[in-house]
Amino acid sequence: MAIRLVAFLTGFGLSILGGVSCIMYLNLLAAGFTIREYIQFILERTECYLLVAGFLMMTVSIYFPTRQ
Incomplete structure (x- = not known):
């Protein structure tokens, strides 16, 4: 249980970092990029790519079955 929580929070952090980077680069559109x-x-x-890796890590931590 604790490992899944840590994996989820790590994935969340990675997706935030990747998402902020993608949003930051939106300024290139104002600079004339198509x-x-x-x-x-x-x-x-x-x-x-951290955005994709974070989403993948969160998905695995939520849907991967645990051993009972």
């Missing part, structure tokens, strides 16, 4: 260039830029940034 949506296509923005998405390509996001896919090249490592810190934006």
Whole structure:
């Protein structure tokens, strides 16, 4: 139980970091990037993958069956 809670909270933190990074890079649209260039830029940034990793970690911690 405690391991699942720690995994969930770690995943939540990672998803926050990744989400903030993606939102921060939205300023590139105001600088003249197109949506296509923005998405390509996001896919090249490592810190934006934390959003996906965090969601995956939270999903696994919620839905993975525990040993009883």
